[in-house]
Amino acid sequence: MTSNDATAQDTAPRWDPAAYLARIGWTGERRPDASALRSLHRAHMYGIPFENLEPLGGAAPSLALPDLEAKLVRGGRGGYCYEHNTLLAAALEAFGFGVTRLAARVVLGADGAVRPRTHMLLLVDVPGEPGPYLADVGFGAGGALLEPVPLVADTEFRDAPRRHRLVHRPHRGPLELWVLQAYEDDAWADQYAFTLEPYEAPDFEVINWHIATNPRSPFSHLLYVQRTTPEAHLALSGRHLVETRPDGSRKERELSGHDEIARVLTADFGIAVPEGLELDART
Incomplete structure (x- = not known):
């Protein structure tokens, strides 16, 4: 090993994949195949919530792997797309998958407006498979992928209880434009x-x-804040809490303020709320 190699190893971000797998409750065989990819993706979705407490407090969260481990793996916290998908990408690469980071424009709720490319997602190469898979554990919406889907257009995939497909759309540019769709409210x-x-x-x-x-x-x-479990999808926007069951039934209510929000985050979302953060100040 050269001195440069040793320096690179000393300065490389370090983290503990075993602690991450324990956090999401995944106990399968560590191999780069489609079955492991699907089960790891679903376990991550069920295991770590989506939340934006750092930005709400005025700070940008660190994307360094040791910091992500301290927060999402050992700290009882969640994160948003860059944190989730950076962590998943590191785990997949440790398994032997090839991973390409991509950026998307969120269309959901845009009402025709053109948004910048701010959402992070992953393209995963699986040895022995005919094509790559789209993976994304950081989309904070009820239409998020529970399992990765093959990068194939006009084919419905059922990551039960959800349904997804990818379609092409015309646009100005040399690369094909892909759109992820979710089947919601009968459309x-x-x-x-x-x-x-x-x-x-x-x-x-x-x-x-x-x-x-x-x-x-x-x-x-x-x-x-979002949390997905086999029993329900929970979504908190400001004070508005929505619980959606796999059969599509919903319960909605307004939380009263900081104290109740903090209780719900801890009890229902499994989030350790940082001390001193005013949860209701900017809602």
Whole structure:
């Protein structure tokens, strides 16, 4: 080993994949195949909640692996897309998968407006499979993928109880535009659009800072928390709490303020709320 190799090893981010697997309750065989990819993805979705407490408090969360481990794995916290998918990408690469980071424009709720590419997702190469899979454990919405889907257009995939498909859309550019759709309320609804242009870690450092600190970003002034379990999907936006069951039935209620929000985050979302964070100040 050369001195440069030793220095690179000393400065490389370190984390504990075994602690991550314990956090999400995954006990399968560590091998790069489609079955492991699907089960790992679903376990992560069930195991770690989506939340934006750092941006709500005025800070951009760190995307360094040791910091993600301290927060999402050992700290009883969740995170948003850059945190979740950076952590999943590291685990998949440790298993032997090839992973390409991508960026998408969120279409859901845009009402025709063109948003910047701010959502992080993953393209995963699986040895022996005819094509890559789309993986994404960081989309904070009820139409998020529970399991990765093959990158194939116009084919419905059932990651029960959810249904997804990918379609192509015309656009100006040299690369094909893909759109992820989820079947919601008896219709296909666009979730986000993306091309296969690779993005790198420094790209997401910039995007992460922008989304966390820009006063026009909803993540910097409104509480967004999601948790998916086999029994229900919980979504908290500001004070508005929605519980959606696999059969589509919903319960909604308004929380009274900081104290009740903190109790719900701890009891229902499994989040250790940082001391001193005013949860109701900007809702």
